[in-house]
Amino acid sequence: xxRLRNIGRLFTGTAAGVIxxxxxxxxxxxxxxxxxxxxxxxxxxxxxxxxxxxxxxxxTAGLIDAHTxxxxxxxxxxxxxxxxxxxxxAEVAKAGGxxxxxxxxxxxxxxxxxxxxTARRLWAWLEGGATTVExxxxxxxxxxxxxxxxxxxxxxGQRKDLPRIEVTFLAAHxxxxxxxxxxxxxxxxxxxxxxEAHLAGARFCDVFCDRGYFTVxxxxxxxxxxxxxxxxxxxxxxxxxxxxxxxLAAELHAxxxxxxxxxxxxxxxxxxRAGVVATLAPGTAIxxxxxxxxxxxxxxxxxxxxxxxHNAGTSGITSMSLVVALAVGVFKLxxxxxxxxATLGGALSLSRSDRGVIAPAKLADLVLWEAEHEGAFAxxxxxxxxxxxxxGSQVFA
Numbered sequence: 001x002x003r004l005r006n007i008g009r010l011f012t013g014t015a016a017g018v019i020x021x022x023x024x025x026x027x028x029x030x031x032x033x034x035x036x037x038x039x040x041x042x043x044x045x046x047x048x049x050x051x052x053x054x055x056x057x058x059x060t061a062g063l064i065d066a067h068t069x070x071x072x073x074x075x076x077x078x079x080x081x082x083x084x085x086x087x088x089x090a091e092v093a094k095a096g097g098x099x100x101x102x103x104x105x106x107x108x109x110x111x112x113x114x115x116x117x118t119a120r121r122l123w124a125w126l127e128g129g130a131t132t133v134e135x136x137x138x139x140x141x142x143x144x145x146x147x148x149x150x151x152x153x154x155x156x157g158q159r160k161d162l163p164r165i166e167v168t169f170l171a172a173h174x175x176x177x178x179x180x181x182x183x184x185x186x187x188x189x190x191x192x193x194x195x196e197a198h199l200a201g202a203r204f205c206d207v208f209c210d211r212g213y214f215t216v217x218x219x220x221x222x223x224x225x226x227x228x229x230x231x232x233x234x235x236x237x238x239x240x241x242x243x244x245x246x247x248l249a250a251e252l253h254a255x256x257x258x259x260x261x262x263x264x265x266x267x268x269x270x271x272x273r274a275g276v277v278a279t280l281a282p283g284t285a286i287x288x289x290x291x292x293x294x295x296x297x298x299x300x301x302x303x304x305x306x307x308x309x310h311n312a313g314t315s316g317i318t319s320m321s322l323v324v325a326l327a328v329g330v331f332k333l334x335x336x337x338x339x340x341x342a343t344l345g346g347a348l349s350l351s352r353s354d355r356g357v358i359a360p361a362k363l364a365d366l367v368l369w370e371a372e373h374e375g376a377f378a379x380x381x382x383x384x385x386x387x388x389x390x391x392g393s394q395v396f397a
Contacts, residue, residue, distance in 0.1 A: 064346025074105025
């Protein structure tokens with residue numbers, strides 16, 4: 001067993017709230033006990049073989065990034081500069097940038113090189129205190145490339161030196177950059193790949209349902225096929241325009257609707273009633289210059305999760321502690337609520353009940369921060385971990 005002792009504040013994410021002067025005992029990959037230091041069960045203390053002094057610091061559950069696009073090649077910094085000078089998302093795409101530019105670069109890379117670069121990239125999430133990362137395919141936009149990316153992410157998810165990976169099949173990310181491609185035809189093809197994606201290791205299926213991308217009808221076609229293939233539906237919804245993605249998420253009881261920058265109060269109510277988590281990316285909201293309806297989502301009772309939306313063109317963020325700070329500064333969430341959205345909210349967005357909180361029988365994914373209070377997240381803008389444990393084993397220090 002391993003004990004974490006001398007914890008100044010233990011942010012549990014449960015009804016127990018914050019426990020001061022706390023300790024946690026881990027048995028293998030799971031938490032066996034947590035509570036006040038000095039109240040540890042005697043029989044557990046006798047079994048402790050590793051004792052970690054947390055120096056009076058803050059300990060939380062490992063952060064969860066619920067929306068990322070980490071498998072890509074190429075560089076789109078020129079279009080980032082275009083957007084900073086006022087170019088819109090659509091204008092960048094018309095100029096040859098956007099998702100399809102990354103598809104061309106990614107198709108030109110070998111899978112061996114992609115796997116190595118993706119592994120290096122994913123390790124960076126540990127530096128920001130994230131122990132679970134949702135990772136999407138979506139930069140090949142052809143059957144073999146999307147399925148091989150799914151298999152690659154599944155392999156990387158088996159490594160103990162990286163965050164836990166939740167694999168999402170996002171072949172319906174954009175129109176392929178092939179002369180023959182048509183959105184409707186391609187959506188039908190993607191629907192036919194879902195069963196293979198499930199066999200390749202995907203757990204979720206996502207669609208970019210938005211203006212200039214997939215329509216509600218096309219997205220419904222893909223996601224219904226995904227459900228039949230035992231993939232859990234999630235959806236990029238109402239980011240660039242209000243096209244009905246949120247209502248489709250509610251209709252299909254998707255686990256998550258992401259971005260939601262153009263969603264309204266009615267959409268928020270529909271999502272909350274259907275139990276769909278609102279996964280929000282503050283970095284992307286800043287980039288686009290539009291905020292999601294935080295107040296409306298909160299009033300409707302929707303669960304909020306946070307994400308970096310790391311991708312090749314609009315967000316280079318890999319630090320979920322920075323995302324928490326941005327959620328406080330931009331979304332005006334309290335530090336406590338933002339931290340809950342990045343832990344428990346993320347677990348709900350990924351339909352996982354074994355993580356996101358600190359409690360007995362949950363995964364021992366834990367972070368000791370360079371801080372003594374959770375308010376530091378809103379002050380440091382990229383608070384650093386001192387140590388990260390994944391399944392009770394230290395993976396970052």
